[in-house]
Amino acid sequence: MHSEDDPPPSLAPVVWAPAQPLKGRGTATRMAHRFMRDAREAFDDGWGGPEEGVTGDESAAPAAPLTQVIWEDARSALCGNDSPDIFFEQSVNPYRGCEHGCVYCYARPTHSYLNLSPGLDFETRIIAKRNIAAVLRDELARASHRPSVVNIGSATDCYQPVERELRLTRALIEVMRDARHPFSLITKSSGVERDLDLLAPLAHSRLAAAYVTITTLDARLARVLEPRAAAPHRRLRTIRALAEAGVPVGVSVAPQIPFITEDMEQVLAAARDAGATSAFYTVIRLPWELNALMREWLQLHYPQRAERVLARIQDLHGIDATARIAGKSYDSSHATRMKGSGLWADLLRQRFEKTCARLGLNRQRTELDLSQYRPALARGQGVLF
Template sequence: MERRLDPAISGRGAQSAAVPTRFGLATREVDGDWRDHMEALAAEEGAPPVKLRTHVTEERPKTILSFNQSPDIFFDRSINAYRGCEHGCVYCFARPTHAYHDLSPGLDFETQLFAKPNAAGLLRETLAKPRYQPKPIAMGTNTDPYQPIESRYRITRAVLEVCLDARHPVTITTKSDRVLADIDLIAEMARHQLVAVAISVTSLDPRLSAKLEPRAASPAKRLAALGKLAEAGVPTHCSIAPVIPAITDEFMEDIVERAAALEVASIGWIPLRLPHEVAPLFREWLAVHFPERGDKVMSIVRSIRDGRDNDPDFFTRLNPTGVWADLFRSRFRVACKRAGIGKAKFELDCTRFRRPEVGGQLRLL
């Protein structure tokens, strides 16, 4: 019998759990014990499905800077103030990290979040160490630093305050116009050549965005935020990311044109990546929202990934191959030439670094 697909889960990107089977973890039928219990009760009583709510757990890590030796990315250190992301982008390559917690990369990733309230204090202690050598810190590499819970916790702002005080350079990547809440700090950092901000714009259709990225800012708000940051003198980058074949690639030229009109300094594009549990989650999303073209989308994805759903290898994971990949590159190149915009390299200044005072106090002068 053909499986009947349930209606889309309102306000969430994933349509179910993705069972974490790696790391020797036990498999689960659905997404977490709490949800098992509540759904069972609802089914017995004939009630409608339980509405998924966001739950935040505060954690107190001993370190906050993560270092990497990846040869094909531009940063060697990063800060993630949160684990999981309420934006719920179905394609998010960071979803599999929730499996480390024996949580689902599916609905758990966007409903069971972790916050690190002591992040700024840990960063201050790290930067104050005599042997620490500054290089730009990347924020937003795994989960969004300006996801909705930032409005309550303000951890990202606290981290930026430490970086401004220490004159330490930072890059920020986000899908939210909440970044404008910190434009005072960010503009001041820009005056010292300490910051660059990238905002990713996936499509220009708010209805499509609501399906792909249900709790992220609308495309119009993201573009407006890029314009306000550029107007404030902040080095800005528009990232068309990810480009999803036969779903979002149609917006590429218009996004380039609009970013150029806002005097954004730089623009680029990143192809869809589907590591580990993201691939089945994305297939399920296609079956719910675009059943008529799901096979076509995945066929193109595999064609640019050498016949696989995903390419995890260094140097090739961000560089798709094949006819479709060449077409996307050509379209992007022509659009940039027509709009007079390209990909810029922002040089941030590490020479102004000064070790912060320990004890939690900022400098008066």
């Protein structure tokens, strides 16, 4: 039995692993997941990788894998949350996995439950819940449903590239609109602008709010940190478009990665100038296989500072010397996992709070209206009162 804090029993790749990053992908390997009975280690037999054997060109770089959409029929839509450090009680996710490929994504280990790798599989094998809107409509139509603000996209980006064609997120918003049910959404994609025709009137009725994640303004860093998400300047334009349409919009400057994302103040200022009125942050979390994936990413992209970054992450999560030797980098305690603890976490908190105070962010909380929800509206029926 393992806890979320423990390193997985095997972190070896399950297929031949390239020795360099894959263009357009956040990770470079299909890392073994924690439920696998067998693990295979890469071994250099002098013949090179699979791509070299096919092309005959020993200098050829391995080709980046293509994205595959896998259909799933969801049995439920709403996921309850009782964690005191998360601001919403219910969420809905139209997809599993995310093509944006953010290396730091805390949702990566969930692909292990599908017998898929939290590495490349998470960003190349996208599970699309084709019936998610219908299931959500049924759940909202129940007289027993207790309304609270539902977050769309807590464990996947609801506007990742496949949404342009599949439109599952738009279908969810239409259900929320029909039921007069308040919701928020969070994204790194400019694709949310497509749905302004739905979001703007709902926001005017205090039924919708949006958050845009901007981890850094450094485009070169963003390209390797979150390779298929919108560029930072494009996300600022999205904030402006949402704000100008009357949608309450906040910025997430998360996760904060020591010695990697160092421009929190600049991100907050740029987001405020674009129209954001609120902001929040978290520190990087490395549960389960994400610990090994982040270590791999640091060695590929920042080898000279990799150990320094990991040591500071361990400082933020209060990892003692014995646990560090065992490879632990994360403490899952609800009291500290989001913001960290200790000196460095306190300095990060002060930076954030002082910058928000100077910029006028978080002065007023966005309150959505729960009283408008009607189960009968979700079923397509009228109501008398």
